[in-house]
Amino acid sequence: MTQAQHGGWIPVRKDFVDLDTRCHARGATGRHHGFPDGRAFILRDAQGHEYPFGDACARVAVVHPGLLAQVPDYTERDVVRQSEALDAVIASASRRRPTSAERDAAQRLAAIRYLVLRMEKVASVPRVQPTVRFAPLQDVYEYFQRTGDLSRAQVSRILAIERSPTTPPRLRATNLLDVYTAHVKLERLIAASNRLDNIRFLRGLHDWLARQLVLSAAQLGAAGIEMHPQAFSSPGIWGPDEARAGDSGQLF
Known part of the structure; x- marks a missing residue:
C-alpha cells in the first residue's frame, strides 16, 4: 500500500469473502496473502472503493485499530467457541x-x-x-x-x-446471521464438490434453507457444515412438531 493510502482507510464491515480472494495489502514478503478461513475486514479508500484486508493488515491500514471493533461483523456465527x-x-x-x-x-x-x-x-x-x-x-x-x-x-x-x-423468530438478527452463514458455507461446498449426487443434495439443502430459514443439527451434520454450537437455536424458531422431526434426524 502506498504512503498516501496509509491511514486513509475506513473500516466498513467484517464479512465472508471467496476463498481465492487475496488481501489488498502486501505482506513483508511483498505478496498478497489469502484468506484460508474465508473472512476479511472490508475497508473503503478515499475514492469509495472497498477492498479486503486480513486482521493484522487492517490494523496497520486504519488510523486507530480500535475502529475495527466499531463495524458490523457478519461472520461471528461462524465461530467455533473456545x-x-x-x-x-x-x-x-x-x-x-x-x-x-x-x-x-x-x-x-x-x-x-x-x-x-x-x-x-x-x-x-x-x-x-x-x-x-x-x-x-x-x-x-x-x-x-x-x-x-x-x-x-x-x-x-x-x-x-x-x-x-x-x-x-426466524426473522430476528441471530437467526438471520445463521442463515447467511449457512448460505455462504453451502455455496462453497457446492462449488468445491465434483460429485453430482452430492451437489444435488447440497442444492436441495440450500433450497430448504431459503424456504424455511432454518437448518437442523442433522442437516448441518449431513452437509458437513461447521457453525457456531448454538446455530439455529434461537428461542422460538422451532415449533414442537419441527423439533421432534429434527430430533429424529429427518433431513427434509
Missing part, C-alpha cells in the same frame, strides 16, 4: 457498566447489521422466502446505502422492528 476463554472475556466485560456512548455505538451496530442482513444479504439468497425483505425498511435501507450511516431515530426504528412481537 468456551472457557470466551466465557471469561464475556464475564469480565459484563461486570463493567457500559457508558452511554458505548451503548449508542452498540445499538447503531446492531441496527446496521440487522438492516443489511434483512434487506440485502439474506434477501439476496436465491429463492429465499419473500417475507425477508421488509417494505417498511426500504427507505431506511436506501438512506443507509447513500450515506453509510443511520440517525438515532432510524436506529431506534430498526431495533423496534427487530424486537417486535410481530417479527417471527
Whole structure:
C-alpha cells in the first residue's frame, strides 16, 4: 500500500469473502496473502472503493485499530467457541457498566447489521422466502446505502422492528446471521464438490434453507457444515412438531 493510502482507510464491515480472494495489502514478503478461513475486514479508500484486508493488515491500514471493533461483523456465527476463554472475556466485560456512548455505538451496530442482513444479504439468497425483505425498511435501507450511516431515530426504528412481537423468530438478527452463514458455507461446498449426487443434495439443502430459514443439527451434520454450537437455536424458531422431526434426524 502506498504512503498516501496509509491511514486513509475506513473500516466498513467484517464479512465472508471467496476463498481465492487475496488481501489488498502486501505482506513483508511483498505478496498478497489469502484468506484460508474465508473472512476479511472490508475497508473503503478515499475514492469509495472497498477492498479486503486480513486482521493484522487492517490494523496497520486504519488510523486507530480500535475502529475495527466499531463495524458490523457478519461472520461471528461462524465461530467455533473456545468456551472457557470466551466465557471469561464475556464475564469480565459484563461486570463493567457500559457508558452511554458505548451503548449508542452498540445499538447503531446492531441496527446496521440487522438492516443489511434483512434487506440485502439474506434477501439476496436465491429463492429465499419473500417475507425477508421488509417494505417498511426500504427507505431506511436506501438512506443507509447513500450515506453509510443511520440517525438515532432510524436506529431506534430498526431495533423496534427487530424486537417486535410481530417479527417471527426466524426473522430476528441471530437467526438471520445463521442463515447467511449457512448460505455462504453451502455455496462453497457446492462449488468445491465434483460429485453430482452430492451437489444435488447440497442444492436441495440450500433450497430448504431459503424456504424455511432454518437448518437442523442433522442437516448441518449431513452437509458437513461447521457453525457456531448454538446455530439455529434461537428461542422460538422451532415449533414442537419441527423439533421432534429434527430430533429424529429427518433431513427434509
